[in-house]
Amino acid sequence: DTGVSQDPRHKITKRGQNVTFRCDPISEHNRLYWYRQTLGQGPEFLTYFQNEAQLEKSRLLSDRFSAERPKGSFSTLEIQRTEQGDSAMYLCASSRLGRTDTQYFGPGTRLTVL
């Protein structure tokens, strides 16, 4: 399967712990996006990369959140000192810069903070 992959698929953690999620985009896709989806809502944009450069960050991305894409390939999203309000599905998407840069989504990582 050459689609977007995310790891882990599920994560349960205790409040105050740090967690890190990984996203592997479709090969040769130079854009990578992170979204967060809570129950009953549509996905909300968090941040996006073009190659290794982080070009936009949402105000939703507090200081406890950090994302990286060190070599312009896979990306990580880290949440420090997790809070119960961080419980959500974290979605990754990738696209290729061009006229029809369709975003392809991964399966998501479901985070539960106890």
Next chain:
Amino acid sequence: AQRVTQPEKLLSVFKGAPVELKCNYSYSGSPELFWYVQYSRQRLQLLLRHISRESIKGFTADLNKGETSFHLKKPFAQEEDSAMYYCALSGQGAQKLVFGQGTRLTINP
């Protein structure tokens, strides 16, 4: 501000009946509009986008700039159309998608 509104959280129709999922948007400019679909236990996937003007799986959507709407329509619903549907927009020069809260469509046999 960019905003997408899907007024119906749930929509239920019978197989063979017409379907219309409503989407209204707010954007000061020329946005690009999309419909994404999520079938049970599958990932979010693009159904159609307004610039393509395609019909995918029998669905069509017309961008009405006067009414700022992008409603999704299908003349004859099929059971396999049961899914979660999200309307989304992307602004000019902006890459992020702004999603509505989604409509869960159920097709009854």
